[in-house]
Amino acid sequence: MANPVVHSQPAGRQWMEAPQAVTGIPPGLEYMGNLDQLIVKQRIELMEVLTGCEMRNKYDVLNSVSQQCYYAEEESEFCNRICCGPMREYVMHISDNTQQEVMRIRHDFVCCVGCCWCATDSSCGYEVQIEAPVGNVIGYAKQQTSKWKPHIRIFDANRQPMYVVRGPCCWGCQNCFCTDDIDFPITDLTEQSVLGRMFKRWAGCGREMFTDADTFGVTFPMDMAITSKALLFGALFLVDFLYYEQEKNNNNCKYTDIGISVNICELLWAAQSDCIMSYPIIKRQPARQWMEAPQGVSGIPPGLEYMSSLDQIIVKQRVEFGEMFSGLEMRNKYDVLNSVGQQCYYAEEESEFCHRQWCGPMREYVMHISDNSQQEVMRVRHDFVCCVGCCWCATDSSCGYEIQIEAPVGNVLGYAKQQTSKWKPHIRIFDANRQPLYVVRGPCCGCQGVCCTDDVDFPITDLTEENVLGRMFKRWAGCGREMFTDADTFGVTFPLDMAITSKALLFGCLFLVDYMFYEQPKNNNH
Known part of the structure; x- marks a missing residue:
C-alpha cells in the first residue's frame, strides 16, 4: 500500500478549476456546487490484465466536459482482494486537485453479503459509510431486500432514509451488441419522483472482456444539497463493487454462443420495428419515456x-x-x-x-x-x-x-x-x-x-x-x-x-x- 494513498494521482489530465470555499460545506466538496453530473472512470491495471490478480482500484472522477474534479484510490489488503472479492474490507480515498483527501468511503468485511433476498437493514446487505471531511460521517448507502432487481437506499448520518436507487432486472447484460447504459434511477422515498440516475456505461469490447475497469456516472439536480450529491456519488462505488466486481457479472470472457445469438435477435427485432418509412415524417416516434412537457416561455x-x-x-x-x-x-x-x-x-x-x-x-x-x-x-x-x-x-x-x-x-x-x-x-x-x-x-x-x-x-x-x-x-x-x-x-x-x-x-x-x-x-x- 502507498502511504498516504491519496498522493498517487495520475498526471496528464486537465483538472477542473478549484472553486472558492463555501461556508458550511465540507472542504473540497465545493466542486459539486455547479455540477449536475459526475463520471467515474476506473483505470485499467495492466498487471491485473496480465496476471488475473485483483489490484487496488483507481478512478478518475470527471465533470460533464471531461475535466477531472476528483481522484479515488482503494486501500485494501492484497489477500482480501484475492480471497474475498467484492466482499473485502476497503477504504476508498477521494482527493481533489491539491491531493487533499476530501471524502472517504468505508466498507467492512462481511461474509456472504449480496443476496437480494436476504438483505435487510440489520444484516446480509452490502453497506458503505460515507465521510466528508474524513472522520465526519454524512451518511450511508445500503443494499435492501428485493425479489431480483437491485435495491439500494441512501441514509443520512442519523440513518434516516433519503433516497431510493433501483436497478433493472438484467443489470449485468452488456456486450458488443447491447451497449446502452444500464440505468439505476434515483427517486424520493415514495418512488414516484425521479431525481436523477446512476448508470454504467459500455466501455468497449476490449475493456469489458479483459478487465473490470468500468465507467459509471450519476446525475442529480443542479440545486440539490451538496452533501446529498456527495452521498449519491459515494453510492456509485457500492454499485460498482456490488454488481460489477463480481467475476461472473462483469462480462469477462463469459459469453456463450447462445447468449450472443439471443442478443443479436433482440437487436434485429428492435431494428426491424423501425425499418418501414412513414408519412408524415414527424409522426413516426418510438415508444420511450418522454420528458415532462414544460410550460411555454414568453419570447x-x-x-x-x-x-x-x-x-x-x-x-x-x-x-x-x-x-x-x-x-x-x-x-x-x-x-x-x-x-x-x-x-x-x-x-x-x-x-x-x-x-x-x-x-x-x-x-x-x-x-x-x-x-x-x-x-x-x-x-x-x-x-x-x-x-x-x-x-x-x-x-x-x-x-x-x-x-x-x-x-x-x-x-x-x-x-x-x-x-x-x-x-x-x-x-x-x-x-x-x-x-x-x-x-x-x-x-x-x-x-x-x-x-x-x-x-x-x-x-x-x-x-x-x-x-x-x-x-x-x-x-x-x-x-x-x-x-x-x-x-x-x-x-x-x-x-x-x-x-x-x-x-x-x-x-x-x-x-x-x-x-x-x-x-x-x-x-x-x-
Missing part, C-alpha cells in the same frame, strides 16, 4: 422550452434493419434524450432515395425535429453542394458544409458552417445575421475502435478560442453497431444558463458533425 420559440432545464443533450441514431442487410442508405432517425435518459425530441431525415445512395453525406436533406406532442419545433436544412468537405478548401463562401437551423419552422435562428483548417475539424456557428457566435474544433484523429473507445471530443469555445463553453462528442456505440451500421451516438453539453436559442444552434450543429465526419463510407467503421 422562446414554441417547443424549445425543454432546453431551459438542460445542460446536456444526447442524440442516439436508430439502427436501420434494411440498411444493415441491403447496404442501401435509409433515412436517418434519432432519439434526442436528456441526461437521465428521458426523450425530449425525435428527429427524422427527409431526403430523396437516389440522393442518399449516390451523393452520400453531401446530399440535400431536411431534418425534422418534433416534441412529444408530435409538433415540429425545429428544422435543420442542408442543400446539395458538389465536392464539399475538404478542410483546405472550405471558406465562408464555398466548398464547406453548411446547415441552416430554423425554430420555429420558417424562422432562421442561425447557421453552422465548416471552416478552412489544415487538418483538424473546424466549424463556426453563426446567428441569423451571419454574425459568428461560437467555434467548434475537433481532434486530428476522430477514430474509435475496440481498443480506443473514449469519446471523440469537439470543444465549443467563444470566438477567442480561449474559453471552453461546452463540448460536442461522439460516443463509442459498441462493436456491433460500429462495424455493421452508421448508427452513432452523439451529445452536446453547454452551460445551464445559456440562451435557449444558442442551445438550439449547438444542438442543430450536432447533425452537421454527424454528416461531415461519420456518414462517410470510409469513416463510419463499416
